[in-house]
Amino acid sequence: MGTAKSPDMSPPVDEKRASFEREALVHLDVLYRVGLRLTGNPADADDLVQETMLKAYRAWDQYEKGTNARAWLLTILRHAFINEYRRRTRHPETVDVDTIEPYAVFSEVQDEDPQGAFFDRIVDDEVLRAIDGLPEAFRETLVLSDVEGLSYQEIAGILEVPVGTVKSRLFRARHLLQKKLYEYAVEMGYIKGSPA
């Protein structure tokens, strides 16, 4: 068997590495942010991302180049999280997220602050803390959509749920988070508001 050319379909190592760097490693920030919101702490997020990259590199030949590496990687990350981290990092969900009623902050603030200027006074850490307090099914949907900008279809593929479920969870997640942030803003005196 010759060594100059690959006898099978797998590309030479250099090529594999180059395409992996070009298409997968560029998503490290996305994977880390999503990993951090899933695990809830930087050390576990580091491990989760590292493991995701290893799994992805091993399976790289199966990935159809130039399609959607970000969604492919996020699917691997989520599976790794469910299989190895969820049990020890977070407690299983005890609420049925699909029955949580939406709550519209806009109707509370439309007279006092219809432009939502109070949002601007809430700092990064407070927003992230509020996101971390969401039920997991809401948190993962919201992070994929509102932080990373994935489409409903992409999110449905990663979470393995119908697009309709993505829509309804996103709607409820956004409102629940908005309510938390509004209550925080009232507490801090950023807005007078009325008790929610």
Added chain:
Amino acid sequence: MNCRECVEHLYEFLDRELTPDLEREIRAHLEDCPPCGEQFDFEELYLRFLRARCRTQGAPADLKRRVLRELFGE
């Protein structure tokens, strides 16, 4: 299109997930209906705010080095 129908599609509109026809109908309603317009603006600002607050953080430099070392022995 009435206000209730319009608001039902609020997030799909902001997420650019609607068909062009429905998007046009919503736009037309928003032009004629300042209260709906205000609500859409509020939610749009909220989503923009979320994104701005949550994307400042990236992977630590050390993690990238760790991944490269693990994958390519560097």
